[in-house]
Amino acid sequence: MEAIKQKLQRLERFLEQDPNNVSLILEISECYARLGDKANAQNLIEKAQSINEAAAQVAQGLLHLNFGELDLATDVFKRALVQSDTPAVRYNLAFCFYAKEQFNQAYEILAPVIEQQAESFPIALILMARIEHHRENIEHGIQLLKQHQQLSANHTESLGLLSLLYFDAEEYEKAQHCCQQTLALDSKNMDALSVETYLKLAKQKADSEVISQLIKNAPQDGRLYFALGNSLLKENQIEAAVEALKTSAQLLPGFNENQLLLGWSYLMLDDLYKAKQSFNNALNQQDDFAEAYGGLAIIEILAENLAAGMEYIEKALTIDNNSHLATLAQALYYNHSDSEKAQFFFQKAIKDMAENAGLHINTQWIEQHAPKHIH
Numbered sequence: 001m002e003a004i005k006q007k008l009q010r011l012e013r014f015l016e017q018d019p020n021n022v023s024l025i026l027e028i029s030e031c032y033a034r035l036g037d038k039a040n041a042q043n044l045i046e047k048a049q050s051i052n053e054a055a056a057q058v059a060q061g062l063l064h065l066n067f068g069e070l071d072l073a074t075d076v077f078k079r080a081l082v083q084s085d086t087p088a089v090r091y092n093l094a095f096c097f098y099a100k101e102q103f104n105q106a107y108e109i110l111a112p113v114i115e116q117q118a119e120s121f122p123i124a125l126i127l128m129a130r131i132e133h134h135r136e137n138i139e140h141g142i143q144l145l146k147q148h149q150q151l152s153a154n155h156t157e158s159l160g161l162l163s164l165l166y167f168d169a170e171e172y173e174k175a176q177h178c179c180q181q182t183l184a185l186d187s188k189n190m191d192a193l194s195v196e197t198y199l200k201l202a203k204q205k206a207d208s209e210v211i212s213q214l215i216k217n218a219p220q221d222g223r224l225y226f227a228l229g230n231s232l233l234k235e236n237q238i239e240a241a242v243e244a245l246k247t248s249a250q251l252l253p254g255f256n257e258n259q260l261l262l263g264w265s266y267l268m269l270d271d272l273y274k275a276k277q278s279f280n281n282a283l284n285q286q287d288d289f290a291e292a293y294g295g296l297a298i299i300e301i302l303a304e305n306l307a308a309g310m311e312y313i314e315k316a317l318t319i320d321n322n323s324h325l326a327t328l329a330q331a332l333y334y335n336h337s338d339s340e341k342a343q344f345f346f347q348k349a350i351k352d353m354a355e356n357a358g359l360h361i362n363t364q365w366i367e368q369h370a371p372k373h374i375h
Contacts, residue, residue, distance in 0.1 A: 004034050022052045026059045033066055054083060061092060070100050087113045087121040094127060103134045114144070122151045126158050133165060141165050156182050160191035167195050175199070190218050201227050208232050208240075222251030226258050233261070233360045238268050256285040256292075261359075263295045264325075268362045272299050290316040291359075294325025301332045302369070309333055324353050332369060 008031040015024050029044035041063055048056035061076035077093035090113050097106035110131065113124045125148040132141035145162040148155060163178035175195055182192035193214055200206035208231040215224050225248035232241035245262040252258060263278030279295040286292075297312035310333060316326035331345035346366065353361045 001035065004031055007031060008035070020051055022048045022055050025051075026056065029059060029063070033063055038063070038067055057083070058089065058092070065092065065096065065099075070096055074100070081109075087117050087124060091121070091124050091127065094124075094131070098127065098131055098134075101134070103131050106131045107135065118147065119151060122148055125151075126161060129158070129161055129165065133161075133168070138165050138169050142169065154181070154185060156186040156189050157191075160186070160189040160195075163195045164191045167198055172199065172202075190214070194218070194221065194224060197224070197227055201230055206231050208235055208237070220251060222248045222255065222258075225251065226255070226261070229258075229261060229265070230360075233265060233268075236360075236362065238265055238362070241265050242269070254285055256282045256289055259285065260289070260291050260295065263292070264359055267295065267298060268365050270365075272302060275299055288319050290320035290323040291325050293319070294323045294327075294329050297329035298325060298332060301329055301336075306333060306336060322352075324349065324359055327352060335369075 008028060011024060011028045011031065015021065015028060018024060025044050025048045029041045029048070032038075032041035032044065045056050045060050045063060048059065057076060057080045061073045061080060064070075064073035064076060074093065074096040077089055077096060080089045081093055090109050094106045094110035097103070097109060107128070110124055110128050113121055114128050118125055125144045129141040129144040129148075132138070132144065142162065142165050145158045145165065148158040149162070152158070159178055160182040163175050163182060166172075166175035166178060176199055179192045179195045179199070182189045183196065186192075197206050197211055197214060206227060208228055211224060211228045211231055215221065215228065218224060225244050229241045229245035229248060232238070232244060242262065242265045245258055245265060248255070248258045249262060259278045259282035263275045263282065266272075266275035266278060276296065276299050279292045279299070282289050282292040282295075293312045293316035297309045297316060299309075300306075300312060301309035309329060313326050313329050313333065316323045316329075320326075327345055328349040331342050331349055334341035334345060350361055350366065353359045
């Protein structure tokens with residue numbers, strides 16, 4: 001901040017000698033914006049507009065953008081595009097649409113830059129890769145980032161994002177390689193830190209404190225909240241896990257794994273009503289989700305609706321013969337009639353779920369519901 005203030009004082013002295021220098025006025029406006037002084041920044045933009053309206057237009061859009069006024073920024077950049085179709089204007093307008101989660105519009109605006117001017121404006125490749133990630137065109141996103149790396153080797157933003165896209169493409173070795181490369185160059189890169197967390201989580205090595213620190217820097221990252229909920233479950237902090245998973249569900253409404261884990265958490269709290277809601281939500285998103293059927297089977301059996309429970313077990317096993325929750329449901333089902341089978345399925349469920357990074361078993365819950373067989 002002090003460096004910006006010193007720069008501001010120096011520029012204002014220059015402006016006294018050249019009061020109509022539009023570039024100087026806009027540079028001073030940018031300094032005020034970086035200091036959080038929107039009023040002075042705006043006054044200077046208006047002064048620049050009175051001298052050269054076109055030159056100040058992009059600065060006006062960026063000021064709106066920097067202060068989170070996305071609709072105003074979008075309108076300004078739309079007008080700017082009509083007057084001057086440049087890569088910078090298209091990039092800024094596409095970024096506005098991206099920030100508003102209007103990914104198809106962002107793609108359409110930025111596509112001409114990618115097709116015709118990517119080499120001279122390579123930063124557009126990174127934004128387009130982010131857009132394609134959200135449009136679930138992950139392979140195209142990877143291609144764009146590889147192209148960017150050819151133009152700007154070891155660029156940490158594109159390298160970190162590449163690690164994230166590789167992770168989502170389930171190319172975990174490449175994800176880890178890019179992640180390590182990125183963090184060696186920039187230890188605070190959020191994409192790489194997130195991937196590092198996801199990879200640790202898969203190996204059950206991520207702890208909630210580390211994930212919570214990441215969330216402070218990326219409070220809108222629903223996957224980090226999912227990772228936090230997962231980690232808190234492992235640490236047996238079930239109520240806290242529920243809150244993290246609820247936040248994740250708000251940020252990622254279509255993520256069925258989140259609904260599954262939320263249903264499992266409610267089961268651990270013996271809240272069968274909310275557990276059933278969550279498992280049904282998961283099935284609404286994916287009607288062949290075996291684990292969700294397994295969860296519903298557990299709920300029915302705990303409510304002593306054994307026939308309904310067995311129907312759900314059969315549905316789950318038809319989809320996935322190795323469903324963890326269907327195995328647990330079988331243990332609970334046979335606990336009513338066949339102690340030997342119950343013992344077998346309980347032991348299998350505990351072993352299988354201990355090896356699963358998501359469905360952390362609560363031994364106390366098992367002992368409560370199967371006191372004869374698990375000690």
